[in-house]
Amino acid sequence: MADPPPAAISTRDLRKVFTGGSGPAVTAVDGVDLDVRPGEVFGLLGPNGAGKTTTIGMLTTRVVPTGGTARIDGIDVAARPTRVKRRIGVVSQTNTLDRSLTVRENLTFHGRYFGLGGRESARRADELLARFRLADRRDADVNTLSGGMAQRLMVARALLHRPAVLFLDEPSTGLDPQSRLALWEVLRGLHAEGQTILLTTHSMDEADQLCERVAIMDHGRILALDTPTELKKAHVEGAPGEATLEDVFIALTGRDLRE
Amino acid sequence: MRGFGGLLLRDLRVQSRQPVRFLVRTLSQPFLLVFVFTYVFPRIGQGLRAPGGGESFTTVLVPGVVAIAVFIKGVQAVALPLVQEFGYTREVEDRVLAPLPVPAIAMAKLTWGAIEGVVAALLVFPVVALVPAEPANLAVQWPQLLAVLALGPFLASAVGLFLGTMVPPTQVPLLFSVVILPITFLGATYYPWAALEPIRWLQIVTLANPLVYIAEGFRMALTPQLPHMTSGLVLAALAAFAGAVGYAGVRGFQHRVLS
Numbered sequence: 001m002a003d004p005p006p007a008a009i010s011t012r013d014l015r016k017v018f019t020g021g022s023g024p025a026v027t028a029v030d031g032v033d034l035d036v037r038p039g040e041v042f043g044l045l046g047p048n049g050a051g052k053t054t055t056i057g058m059l060t061t062r063v064v065p066t067g068g069t070a071r072i073d074g075i076d077v078a079a080r081p082t083r084v085k086r087r088i089g090v091v092s093q094t095n096t097l098d099r100s101l102t103v104r105e106n107l108t109f110h111g112r113y114f115g116l117g118g119r120e121s122a123r124r125a126d127e128l129l130a131r132f133r134l135a136d137r138r139d140a141d142v143n144t145l146s147g148g149m150a151q152r153l154m155v156a157r158a159l160l161h162r163p164a165v166l167f168l169d170e171p172s173t174g175l176d177p178q179s180r181l182a183l184w185e186v187l188r189g190l191h192a193e194g195q196t197i198l199l200t201t202h203s204m205d206e207a208d209q210l211c212e213r214v215a216i217m218d219h220g221r222i223l224a225l226d227t228p229t230e231l232k233k234a235h236v237e238g239a240p241g242e243a244t245l246e247d248v249f250i251a252l253t254g255r256d257l258r259e
Numbered sequence: 260m261r262g263f264g265g266l267l268l269r270d271l272r273v274q275s276r277q278p279v280r281f282l283v284r285t286l287s288q289p290f291l292l293v294f295v296f297t298y299v300f301p302r303i304g305q306g307l308r309a310p311g312g313g314e315s316f317t318t319v320l321v322p323g324v325v326a327i328a329v330f331i332k333g334v335q336a337v338a339l340p341l342v343q344e345f346g347y348t349r350e351v352e353d354r355v356l357a358p359l360p361v362p363a364i365a366m367a368k369l370t371w372g373a374i375e376g377v378v379a380a381l382l383v384f385p386v387v388a389l390v391p392a393e394p395a396n397l398a399v400q401w402p403q404l405l406a407v408l409a410l411g412p413f414l415a416s417a418v419g420l421f422l423g424t425m426v427p428p429t430q431v432p433l434l435f436s437v438v439i440l441p442i443t444f445l446g447a448t449y450y451p452w453a454a455l456e457p458i459r460w461l462q463i464v465t466l467a468n469p470l471v472y473i474a475e476g477f478r479m480a481l482t483p484q485l486p487h488m489t490s491g492l493v494l495a496a497l498a499a500f501a502g503a504v505g506y507a508g509v510r511g512f513q514h515r516v517l518s
Contacts, residue, residue, distance in 0.1 A: 112265025
């Protein structure tokens with residue numbers, strides 16, 4: 001019998017301690033174990049400073065782990081970052097579009113960085129511009145895009161090289177309700193096509209709407225990991241039908257202000 | 260390797276979109292230097308001669324002006340864009356996620372800066388040939404010129420990479436007054452290094468200035484009749500400085516993009 005396919009994302013006792021600078025060492029991620037299945041939409045939920053962005057940073061090669069292992073498609077992130085980068089698409093928290101390039105060039109050059117030829121990059125770019133309703137802005141300066149359009153372009157860019165895993169770090173922060181709904185539509189469409197997605201959010205609604213499974217993180221640790229329905233059953237007293245993920249979240253992480 | 264080419268193509272695209280800006284930025288300082296010192300001065304009888312009085316000041320200045328143009332280009336092409344891209348927008352991120360080792364991404368930037376430096380040197384030649392009232396007495400040594408044209412822009416670009424990774428955006432104005440101006444004024448650009456003999460301490464201190472070797476290199480290649488460092492010393496110093504500063508720049512780049 002053939003081996004089962006490796007988990008799309010797998011971490012074991014993953015840790016990150018930030019040292020250096022004048023302050024004390026900070027443990028941002030403190031022994032995280034995760035397994036995300038191919039085709040799954042997985043949510044990392046937590047308050048500010050919980051370690052979500054550092055976890056995504058390690059999974060996407062930009063933060064070097066200080067302990068444990070992380071694998072994407074079975075490939076060790078710390079040992080083979082270049083091979084991992086080929087398999088991932090990343091949508092960061094902030095707008096990291098290349099301000100010196102046009103909308104379409106942000107896509108075509110991204111293709112070039114991934115070794116696609118000029119024609120293939122252009123074909124993929126046009127395909128994605130149409131799909132993400134950006135075709136009429138193709139030659140625009142990216143500085144003129146609205147927040148929602150910039151977000152769609154970042155998602156398009158992250159998908160251009162057909163990554164195995166798509167990472168989105170707080171994708172709906174700062175978006176207006178219409179843009180957020182449009183983003184959710186896009187992510188549902190990708191899920192239907194079998195795209196593996198890991199997203200971080202502190203919107204309970206977003207996690208409930210999109211994610212098959214959710215890990216609730218705080219202080220660098222995973223406090224609970226299950227489907228939204230099971231989490232509500234397990235952590236909120238009373239009728240589970242009326243509980244929200246927000247109740248689970250507060251039950252697990254408390255009511256204290258973080259910042 | 261194709262990804263590396265893609266990074267170079269991106270910089271070419273950004274630069275070629277604004278050819279006039281490129282020309283103005285490249286030529287304004289060399290033009291003004293040559294215009295004031297070798298056109299205005301002789302015309303108003305405010306004479307400057309080469310040390311010893313034999314050659315015209317134009318002959319002294321030509322290698323220095325080419326060296327300055329190459330050096331400034333390293334800062335313009337590499338340091339200033341990087342300061343912005345590492346800054347608030349983090350727009351360097353898409354390139355950092357290209358499936359190449361991070362040092363190769365830094366090397367692509369370094370290579371592009373060197374290419375711009377060569378173009379700057381070639382653009383400055385017509386200016387120094389046409390503007391001066393007294394012509395320069397050039398005796399081009401082709402092998403030396405080609406060697407200096409290969410190593411000098413590379414060193415300038417390495418300095419740009421190093422500065423670009425070290426300087427936070429708020430410190431850019433200081434960069435000019437504290438680093439760029441002293442380097443260009445004391446880089447053996449307006450006089451041959453050997454002519455500093457009467458100010459021995461300055462002659463020794465400026466050996467730490469990388470621009471000295473670029474200027475002396477062009478002096479040896481263009482006006483060998485003037486005093487200049489030996490070709491062995493110049494080429495060894497250019498290679499050693501380029502290697503050391505380039506290494507520090509690549510390390511600095513890694514520190515900025517990985518945590």
